[in-house]
Structure formats: C-alpha cells, structure tokens
Amino acid sequence: MxxxxxxxxxxxxxxxxxxxxxxxxxxxxxxxxxxxxxxxxxxxxxxxxxxxxxGSYFSLRALLFAFGAVGGGMVLGGLIPLVPFTELVGILLGGFVYGLLASERRYVELGLAGGVSGGATAVLSLLPQLAAGLNGTRLFAIAGGVGLVLALVGHHFGRDLRSGLTKDL
Incomplete structure (x- = not known):
C-alpha cells in the first residue's frame, strides 16, 4: 500500500x-x-x-493441457457406476473447466483433444465387439464427432462464465 x-x-x-x-x-x-x-x-x-x-493459432502446450482436462473429466465421468455414456459428460466437464481456467480461446486444441479422446475411448471400450465384426472406423468417427462437439460446447460455456465473472459491473 x-x-x-x-x-x-x-x-x-x-x-x-x-x-x-x-x-x-x-x-x-x-x-x-x-x-x-x-x-x-x-x-x-x-x-x-x-x-x-x-501467439499463434495452435499451441502444443495448450493441446497437452486440453488432453489433461478432457482426460480428467472422462476419468471423473467414468467413476459414476451403472450409468452409460458418463465419459461423454466428462468430456463436456473437462472442456468447461478448461474454458473457465484458460486465459485465451483454445477451441482448436480442445476440439482435437475431445475428438481423439472420445473416439479412442469408444473403440477401446468396444474392442471385443470389433473383433466380432463391428466397424471400428465408423465407431471412431461417430464417437470422435460427439466428443469434439461436447468439448467445444463445454469450452464455450466455460469461457462465457469466465468473461461474466471477470467483467466489471
């Protein structure tokens, strides 16, 4: 003072x-x-x-943090027993938390992390069915698209809340 x-x-x-x-x-x-x-x-x-x-439009460091946020959300979502698709809600939660904490917009990194994580989780969780004849490419594309959209929506609402909390009245 x-x-x-x-x-x-x-x-x-x-x-x-x-x-x-x-x-x-x-x-x-x-x-x-x-x-x-x-x-x-x-x-x-x-x-x-x-x-x-x-900075630039793409940051490797931000991508790693995005994978950490989405992965952490998926782990937290997967802890809920007997409810299907809670990992997808975890992707939304991870994107929301990342948007709330990040100082810059990182839609590209978070979309990539959500898409890859969602697709990989769906393929790995249904691995026995893939051996029986399920189309893995289509499954990865659908789950990756859903993960991408959920991560971007979560990031948007997290950024919106952040701007509302830091805005002067």
Whole structure:
C-alpha cells in the first residue's frame, strides 16, 4: 500500500512540472531515431508486438493441457457406476473447466483433444465387439464427432462464465 501511495505522489509531482504524463524514455527514442535519419514505422512495431504477444493459432502446450482436462473429466465421468455414456459428460466437464481456467480461446486444441479422446475411448471400450465384426472406423468417427462437439460446447460455456465473472459491473 505504501508503494502505491509513493507512486501517486511521484506521478503528481511530475505532472505538476508541466509534464503531460508521457513516458519520456519512449519519446526520446523515437525522436532520436528520426533525428539520426532512420525511419521508424510505428505501425510495424505494433504489429510485431501483437503477433508475439497473442501467439499463434495452435499451441502444443495448450493441446497437452486440453488432453489433461478432457482426460480428467472422462476419468471423473467414468467413476459414476451403472450409468452409460458418463465419459461423454466428462468430456463436456473437462472442456468447461478448461474454458473457465484458460486465459485465451483454445477451441482448436480442445476440439482435437475431445475428438481423439472420445473416439479412442469408444473403440477401446468396444474392442471385443470389433473383433466380432463391428466397424471400428465408423465407431471412431461417430464417437470422435460427439466428443469434439461436447468439448467445444463445454469450452464455450466455460469461457462465457469466465468473461461474466471477470467483467466489471
């Protein structure tokens, strides 16, 4: 708290001296670049900063966390005895928790994790029937599609709740 008060007094002192509150170090570097004759394109530096800050559309680290969230939800859903398809509800729960905790939108990673986890679980749980003649490719596609949709819906509602909780009133 004392640091915050100290910052306010410093800011008030600098503004009372005729300063407009602009960071002096930033303006001096721009002025020195122009004075030397170098062109300084402010738009390109802002674009470079935005691409480095926002990251890319796909992140391997986020994919691993998405697999962890979806897998954890499936384990929790599988703990409910005698109720079928609770692993699918676990995919929805994992996507919801991931959307609630993640600071960025990661629909691609979560959709991939939900689809692969849902398809693999369906195929592995019905492995004896696959040997008897059940079509495994079709089963993987259907269960993967359901897992993908559930993960994306869960992520959307988790992000929606997060934005509602962090929004100023």
């Amino acid at each position: 004392a640091e915050r008060t100290e910052e306010r007094t410093r800011d008030a002192d600098t503004q009372s001296d005729g300063d407009l509150g602009v960071d002096v170090g930033t303006t001096e570097s721009v002025e020195s670049d122009v004075a030397v004759g170098e062109s300084h394109d402010v738009g390109s530096s802002a674009a470079e900063a935005s691409t480095t800050e926002s």
